[in-house]
Amino acid sequence: MSLSQAEVSLETAAPGEEVGGSITREAWRRLRRNPVAITGFVMIVVFVLVAVLAPLLAPYSPTQQVGQATPTSIPGPSAHHWLGLDDLGRDELSRILYGARQSLLVGVVSLTLGAVGGVALGVLAGAFGGWVDNLVMRVVDIMLSVPGILFAIAVAAALGQKLTSVMIAIAVVNVPIFARLLRGQMLAHRGSDYALAAQSLGVRRSSIVFRHVLPNSISPVIVQGTLTLATAIIDAAGLAFLGLGGQDPGVPEWGRMLAETQRYLSVAPRLAIFPGLAIVFAALGFTLLGESLREALDPKYRR
């Protein structure tokens, strides 16, 4: 604590450092001083690095049998295999490291799709208002009324049990959340003094929406995006657990690893615990960063 305080005072005293700056710059400064945010950020960096560098980090191939395992005796952690072997004699650590890739991929792709769709709908509703707003919001209400899991099962049934189905399902579930959030923000900012002032200067409606209202409305969406990455990772694991994800046994996936090792819970509970911890770790990183981001960007949280 004293160290970080010293750093803070050094930082504020540093000559030439500009006081003030844009709102995002201020938020960034608050974020850097928040230990929770740093923790979350470090966790995310570790997660992403593991995902990207899995082939370099993994001591063994995640798909090849490297030891003997029988349903009654699954070798536990040892000097060669830090997390032991799984029920098929594959190196558990390598499988978990490779599993990060699937989680990150599903998280990022479904977040991107969901956010793009939601933001588009939100801008449409927020910019036009009136009957367009009504129409878009009713569509969003309908989307919200379908349970996510049910929808995912439907998508998997329609498109087949593939990773793509999981991504689409998670994306579609998130579309209404982003749309509502952005629409509410935009409606609030559309009635603001600066929007009126811009109107009084003859600024075109498209410029008011895209240059004034949208930039002011977007920060909650960024926060929501970070938090959505966490839920997307959990949802992906959940859908994989239910057997809706990718079916290729050569591709390790945390959710499926959990499901496949259920039978050995009494013999080797670590086979469920380690992938579970991995899921928690990845999701927690995004949640911590997202929550601190919310605090940093929202003036109401400022201390």
Next chain:
Amino acid sequence: MALLDVKDLEVVFTRRGRRDVRAVDGVSFSVDPGQTVGLVGESGCGKSVTSLAVMGLLPKRGVQRGGSVYFDGANLFDLSDDRMRDMRGRDIAMVFQDPMTSLNPVVPVGVQVTEVLERHRGMRGAAARSEAAHLLERVGIPEPERRLGDYPHQLSGGMRQRALIAMSLACQPRLLIADEPTTALDVTIQAQILELLKELVTDSGTALVMITHDLGVVAGLCDVVNVMYSGRVVESATRGELFGTPRHPYTGGLLRSVPRLDQPRGVALNPIPGSPSDTLPWAEACAFAPRCGNVESRCRESSPALADDPLRPAHELRCFNPLAPAVLDEVGS
């Protein structure tokens, strides 16, 4: 010919299930090129709604407009939205009350100024930037080049109002509407901003409509003053005439209620009794009757019309029983 001629302007806010609210009820006034006209009145008398109606900035839904607003001979109410948008900022501009919220917080000041130049004067890139710096310099912002990159929260309230004035004057509009431009500022800054407005208006020959409840502002700036009460103009005269010989009891009350430095301490202020909500409908009576010291029985039975003052030239009045000129010479002086 007058540059701006507002005739019988009416604005009614309608809402399903509620009584209609007649915010502006037959307001007429005109502004000549280079002239400064004041709209004075207390909160809720329809000053700001009048200005928004002239600018065409009232929402479409739930608002009924009546009358006409002639600008340079053309009725603004007949123009299409696109034509009106082209005129706003180029021919008619507006300065708002609260500089703290009238600038976009996430966009640098320079971008907001250049946006107007790009929109109406077709300027781009470096040319727009240097013109923006020039505009900021003209309104008295030091180091304008550096300020262009600043965000609104890095500027003080006075600086922000200066920046907003720079934006509204960017295209040398022929008419500027200032809606209580100094209300949200410190008293010391108020004087500076008023001085600046006066100077810019004189320099460029811009006509100015000054909307305010501050009689000091009116006294310092306006050529002609229209006093509004409950959506109607109740008295209209030149500045000297109005301050010298106020005839409407409401104007008299406003002048008497101003605190004076030459009064001894402890002398109570002289408020107008009642509140603006104590009004009668103009259609059947004089709206000011419940608060008026000169009230007669006919004030509650019929509505006075805005007419030339029989006793004073170039003085319009909406009152059955105005204050006597002699009594008021002493108050106004």
